[in-house]
Amino acid sequence: MSTSTDQGSADGAYHHGNLREALLGLAVETLSDSGVEQLSLRAMARELDVSHAAPLRHFKTKADLLNAIAVEGVKSLLAATSAAAADQPSGVRRLRHMALAYVDWAREHAAFHRVIRNPEVMRHATAPLHEMLAEFASLQRREISAAQGQGWRADADADVLFVHLVSLTAGTAIVATDAMYQAPMGAATSREALTASLDLFLSDRSSS
Incomplete structure (x- = not known):
């Protein structure tokens, strides 16, 4: 009989609070590589060597897990863009730094970026997540x-x-x-090339 618990197997791989992050x-890795259909709480429990019941203490359903993924991804993205904008004067310079931070975040967190663009993931987003996205949209409009x-x-x-941005x-x-x-695009997808593309729209013409 298995001795796995919600704390993990006998090697102590998961201490209090770590299983949720694991x-x-x-889940992000599975979604990025294989899609929503392959996502299973029971399968993840087996892979992480915990009891089948352990994930249910954090996510009651697959929908709960998908919403949590979307929330974590969007929070991370918004934190990155907000940090980049914080030291910039309001207006086009702030917009430019927010856009660049968005692209840099996507490069650094490519799997998360693919996942939060997945309609099946965002379909399970709850009201607080939509409120976060609405707040970000309001910030863009203000800038x-x-x-x-x-x-x-x-x-x-x-x-x-706004739509163009x-x-x-x-x-x-x-x-x-x-x-x-x-x-097909090769060097055209380098950070330098993509920054130049953004600047066609976001360059500060008033300071030229």
């Missing part, structure tokens, strides 16, 4: 307004600028991390 990490007040694309429609940032992150684009 489950999230393994667009500030940038226009400084003369950056002052005659453009703010809603159009989101599309450009998310699209650039995908180009930077998705193998589909790496081979």
